Structures are given as structure tokens and as C-alpha cells.
Amino acid sequence: MSREDPTTADDTDDTGPGSDRATADRPTADRPPAARATPHRASWWRMLGRDRAASVAAVVLTLVALVALFGRLVIGDRAQRQDLDASLRPPSVGDGVYGLLGTDVLGRSVLARLVDAAATTLSVAVPAVLCSLVIGAALGLWAGYHGGRRESVALRVADVILSFPSLLIAVVVLYVFSPSALNIVLILAVARIPVYLRTARAEAAELRSRLFVDAARTFGTPSRDIIRRHILPIALPTLLTVATLDFCFVMLTESSLSFLGIGIQPPDVSWGLMVAQGRQYLQSAWWITVLPGLAIVFTTVSATVLAAWARIATDPAQRWRLTLPTKRRGASAAVPPELIP
Template sequence: MTTTDTTSATTGRTTRMLRLLLRDRMATAATVVLLLVALCALLGPLLLGDLAREQNLQAVNRRPFSLDDGWEFVLGSDSLGRSVLARLVVAAGTTLSVAVPAVLVSLVVGSVWGMWAGFHRGWRENVSMRVADVILSFPSLLLAVVVLYVFDPSAANIVAVLAIARIPVYLRTARAESAELRSRLFVDAARTFGTGHWATIRRHVAPIVLPTLLTVAATDFCFVMLTESSLSFLGIGIQPPDMSWGLMVAQGRQELQTAWWTAVFPGLAIIATTVSATILAGWVRLAGDPAQRWRLTVPRRRRERARTSGTVAAKELS
């Protein structure tokens, strides 16, 4: 296959996936939300970084949804007169700078390790699973609390401890999938023709395991982001003058009676992002599984009609 053919095939798959995505309104809305969050994370610190830190004691606890004081106070201000909107946008960058690297590191390390262990079996698999069991015996949040209490509660340390704590999730998933694929005929055929172990894993095992791993990663992203928010809320996560959604909730909870918006809006941002990631994870699982992809192509009415017909037929047979 030439480079042009490969490019055309990739473009065709991308187009088909995009069409499937646009057919699902919930998945499309979730994608839009996540893209907006990513855009805020990338451009927010550059465009609104100074505004988010600027204090205005004449605009203390301004109520939201009022444009009399300018667009920057559309979501109100906090006890120091800082724009909640600007802080919300800038904090998205800090929150994602912890969640995304932690998920990517654990995904890559755990997936490669798990496929290697599951494909070779034997002592490699036994040792890998015992290591995973040891790490999983410590709850991720508790492990992060202990490590960050001993060391500096910095963003780099949060990424490191969460990445290590989440590696077993991908290791166990990839191990189970690759161990099952190891006995398939196409893998035996590849070994018969002299294909090396890593080449077989890369060409035949990884493409099949990847959709499941991406679904796990999308769900795990929610867990990591909530863990970071919890650590910041407890005071051992992101530290001022940096901003994160969890830290904003922690700072605003003391003013819920007088300025509820300082805690509610970052809390809503956390909820919207995690729910969107969960919805998109379910869509990725269906779109990546050829046996389930028909659910995205068949209209909902036809699916419900087919389900109803199957239920009626089962009752008649019984």
C-alpha cells in the first residue's frame, strides 16, 4: 500500500467517524463542551492571565449576570474583586495540565506493559499482575494525600503520583485483551511468517485493544480530574497563586452565604467536563467496536421498534 493509499484510508476513516459523531446529539454536545474547555485551557492563560489575578477592592463580591461593570464580571467577582469568569477560564489550563499528562502517562505505560505481559504470559504476566495488585491495594486518593503531604504539593508531583497510581488500570485491561487475542488465528499466522513479538503486538494486537483502552482513558480522565480537585479542596493540591477549579471551590466554600457563585461556577465546570468525558467515552466504545457500531448508524426509532418486536416475539414463544 502506497503512502497516498494510506492517507486516503485514514481520511476516509476520519470522515466516517465524524459522520457517526454528528448523528449522536449527546456525543456531539459533549465533544463541543470538551473542545471549549481545551480552548480555554490553551488560550485562557495567554489572554486572561493578568485579569484573573487583578484585584479590584471596589468590585468586591459583585453578583453575576450583570454587564453594568463590564463583561469580565458577567459571572461576578470574589472577595478580592477578581473576575470569576477570568479565573474560571485560566483555572481550566491548570486543571487539564494535571489531568491530561497523568492520563497519557498511565495510558502509554500501562498499555504497553499490559500487552507485553499478556502476549508473553508466564512469569512476565505473573510478576506484572502482582505489581498491579500491590499498587491497587492503596486507594489512589489516599496514596496521593500521603505522598503530597511528605513532598511538595506541586502540579508535577500530583501528575507523577496519579500517573503511577492509575497504571494498573490500563495494565490489567491490556493484559486481559492481549491474552485473549494471543490465541487467535491471525496472531498465529503472523508468528508463523516470522513476525517478531513487538511487531505482532503493534500491527495485530494494539489496533484491537486500543478502542477499549481509549474508553478506559476517557473515564479515567474524570477520576483524575476529580482527584486533583479533591486534593486542591483539601489544601494539598494546586497552591496559590496558581488556580484550579478545585482550589476555587475550596476558596469559595467559605463565602457560600454571601457569594455563592465563587464556588458554584467552578463546581459546575467540573461537573460539565466530567459528564461530557463520560458521554464521549461511551460513544468511543460503541464506535470502536464493529459489533456495536450499528447502534450509532441505525436511527433510535428503528432500534426501539426492533427491541419491541424482539420482546413480543419472545413472549409469544414462551
Template sequence: MSEQELSRPAADVASSNPAMTVLRMLWADKLAFASVVFLLVVTFCAIFGPALLEEAATKQNLRGRNAPPFDFSANWLFWLGGDALGRPLLARIIVAAQNTIFVAAGAVVCSLVIGTALGLIAGYSSRTASQVILRLADVIMSFPSLLLAVIVLFMLQSSAWNLVLVLAITRIPVYLRTSRAEVLEVRERMFVQAAKVMGASNRRIVFRHILPVVLPTLVTIATLDFAFVMLAESSLSFLGIGIQPPEITWGLMVAQGRPYLTTAWWVSFWPGIAIVLTTMSLNLLSNWMRVALDPGQRWRLETRRKRNA
């Protein structure tokens, strides 16, 4: 390391680290920071929850049928109460996080990849290919998302993979149209024209010069869309055409507690709270990413960070 680098203040060295810069900007927005912490907890539950608590979440105990919450003298798994078959709600919420997050994440990733690829082709290829792809998007958008999901799931077997497939198809036009609009604007910029003059191939221009500019916007939309897809999955499970027992999701838990809303409100309340908090955290994180990934607005977080320092 050079003598000049050694003489730099520690704060400047830390600020030159991209990871530290992101953490400092995240810490500047306390709501976004709390959202990330909560989402990390949900992700941990989704990954390790079934391996640790699946047996406790499925074991029936009729003595604990509709057990009330906040009974700290009981087993800690019953601190949120029990369901109609005496199964602990806390354990079931942790285990159900895996199916809920898997369906939402799978649908968002598939629709993001396919929609972005089609959008890049539509925005940078010939007019004929662009029109064909746009008409395909119009066909998909002509059907309401939930109605299309209901029709397909009635025809197919209700499973996690079928849910991912259906929800991914309904969300493709969002990324297709957004990426195409971004490509049409970016392709006219000076650095793209310079790459053309230097003889770069179309593939190199698209993936090396255009995609990195378009991707931050798509990632922000995907974060927000994750919440929408999770609510759609919960709605389908609530209607009884999503994932079927013995598999569990948060939406299915809400549906199972519907007959007991007047006598055991907690059976539906706690999984509903899990859905609300996860959706709210994703929305807050999406708002932070919209500012953090935009060089024109990033100074707001930098200014707030320096003010709090």
C-alpha cells in the same frame, strides 16, 4: 480519477471518507456531539486562556469583592460575579482550565502508556514476568488512590508535575490489567496464529497485530478515566494539598469559595459547574466511543444516522 469513481453519488463518496463517517455518527448522537463541542471549548480555554486573560484573572479589585453574577451592566468578565478579592470569576475559570486539564491529561496519558506497555508484556511474555508485573499492580492497588496521593504530596512539594506523577501511578493498574486481559484473548485468535506461522517476530505481532485491536478499548477507558482523574485533582486541591496559590485550578476555586457559601454562593458554584459539565461531557463521549469503536455495535449509530438523514 476513473469514470466509475466519477459516477458514484456524492453521498457514497462522503461516506467512504473516514472523517466524514465519524462526524456523521457523532451527529447521530446529539448528546455526544454537544459533549465534543463543549470539550473543544474547554480545550481552547486551556490553551489560549492564560495568554489572553491571566492579568485580568489575577488583578485584585476590592470594590468588586464578592460581586454578584448576572450584572450585565458591569464588565463582561464579571458576568459570573467576583471572588473575595474582587477578581472576575469568568476570567479565573477560563485561566484555571489550563492547570486542571493539564494535570488530568498528563496523568491519563502517562498511566495509559506505562500501563499498556506493562500489560502487553504481561500478556505476551513468560509466566514469571507476568506474575512480577501483576504483583506490582497489586501493591499499587492495595493503597486507596486518594490516600496514596495525600501521603506522597505531603512528602513532596505540591506542584502540577507532582500531581501528574502521583495520579498517574495510581491509575496504572487500570490499564495494565485491562490490556493484559485483552492480550490474553487476542493472542489466541487466528490472525495472530497465522502471523506466528509466517515467522513474524514477537515485537511485530504485539505492535502490528495485537495493539491495534486492544487500543480502542483502552482509549475508551482513558476517556472515562480522564473524568475520574480530574475529580481526584479537584478533591486534592479542595483539601489544600494540590496546586497552591497563586496558581489556580477549578478545585482550588471551589475550596476558596467555601467560607462564603452562605453569602456568596457563586464563588464556589461556577467552578463546580465547570467540573460537573466537563465530567458529564467526558462520560457521554466515552459511551459514544464504546459503541463507535466496536464493530459489533457500530451499526446502531449507522442506523440512527440513516434514519435522521
């Protein structure tokens, strides 16, 4: 019986020590670093759970959203109910649930007014951000993809709007017209459109020269389909991160306008209006002003922290950082996961 040729045996046998199957069957510890399987991509909830600051921020924003959506159904008219005998009562556990955070000068529950104000504040900030996001992103993607004169015109319009401070525009317009929630939403939405327009334009201008966009254009795909299918999904994480940060700015602007007396008007109530109404009682009844101020601070800080987390989570090149244990992130911040022992 003739002996097989070693070269032929090595080529036909896929279970030898140098074959792919043998490498796959070899224990992970015995494989070289390049052959080790990369860790599976962690889910969004797992990445969020490993970041304590982002988790707390997400819980705070969720509570604020739930209070804004369902709080008025629970409190009824308690936010407007007056009781002069209970004027300026400090926070106490002996006055029932609605007395936990004290009362204002008219005896109204501060807790109930905080709940009512949360709905008013978010009903202004969220629509303003969504309107500016949709309009600005659509114009920016369209202008950035086509370029040329359309891009120049869009950028000049954005520059004109940005040349006027948004708070100053809001003050002038609301002083001329009646201050209402709808007018505030329209003014803030128009003032924030250039932010999304310029961001989306930069993303589209960078992506329009990519090979996959050229391939889609070569096959005759319409421009609107290229923007919707190929450019928008890549630019969307950046736009959502900007929107989260812009939510803080819009909410602070609404609170500033209400504090100045040209924003939300009584009998409606917002957090900024509550701060304004209680500032003259700051020494004798601090809770009227401090508590809505803390609500503004906690909400804006939580949105900022969550935006920073979302920026990393939506970046494929940086997402692996969130899969590391918290105690190893500082030392392994610049080391890819396959090189971590």
C-alpha cells in the same frame, strides 16, 4: 439450424434471471434480504451527529480544551488582578465582560479565574492519563502476549498498587513532599497504571491464541512487531475508552486534593481550589463556589457520555446502532441493519 441445449445456454449466458449479473441489475426492492447491499459504513462525524448527547458532550469538551489552550493568551493577568472596591460583586452585564460571572472576595474576576483554572486542571489531568496509558498499556500488552512468569509478576505489581487507595497515596505523598502540579501528575500516573495494565493484559491474552497471531509467529515475526501491528490496533479502542473514563477520575481527584489544600497552591488556581476558596462565602456569594463546581460537573459528565459513545463507535459489532435514526434506536436496538425494513 439446431436449437441450443438449454443447459449449455444457462451456463454460458450470464444475463439470465438466475445469474449474478441479473441479481445485481435487479432493483433493490425485488431482491431477497440476503442479496440486498448492506448500508455503507457511516463516517465518524455522521455517527457523532446522529447522537445528540454525544454531540453536545463533544462540543463541551472542545470548548473546554480551547479555553485551556488559548484562554490565558486572551485574559492575560486578569485572573490575578485584585480590586477590593469590586469585592463580591454578583454576576452582572454592567461590569464588562470580566464581570459577567461576578468577582471573589479580593475583587478578582470569576470568569478570568475559571479560564485560568481550566488550563491548570487539564494540565494535570491530561498528562497523568497519557503517562499511565502509555506505560500501563505497554506493560500489559507485553505481559499478556508472553504470559507465564512475566504475566504473573506484572499482575502482582498491579495488585500491590491497587491495594492502596490512589487518593490516600496522593494525600500522604503530597503531605510529605511539596504539593505541586508535577508531583500530582506523577502520583496520579503511577496510581492509575494498573488500570491500563490489567485491561491491556486481558486483551493481549485473548488475542495471542488467534489464528492471525499464530500465522505471524509462524513466519518468524518478532514479538514486538506482532504486538505493535496485530494486537495493539485491536486493543487500542478499549484502552482509549478506559482513558476517557479515567480522565474523569483523575480530574476529580485533582479537584479533591486542591479542595483539601494539598493540591494546586496559590497563586495558581484550579477548579477545586476555587471551590475551596469560596465555600465560606456560599450563602452570600454563591457564584464563587457554584460556577467552578458546575465546570467540573459538565466536563466530567461530557467525558463520560463521549466515552460511552466511543465504546459503541469503535466496536464493529455494535457500530451499526449509531447509523440508525434516533427515533428508531430503541425499537431496533437488537436488529441488524440488513433486517430493518
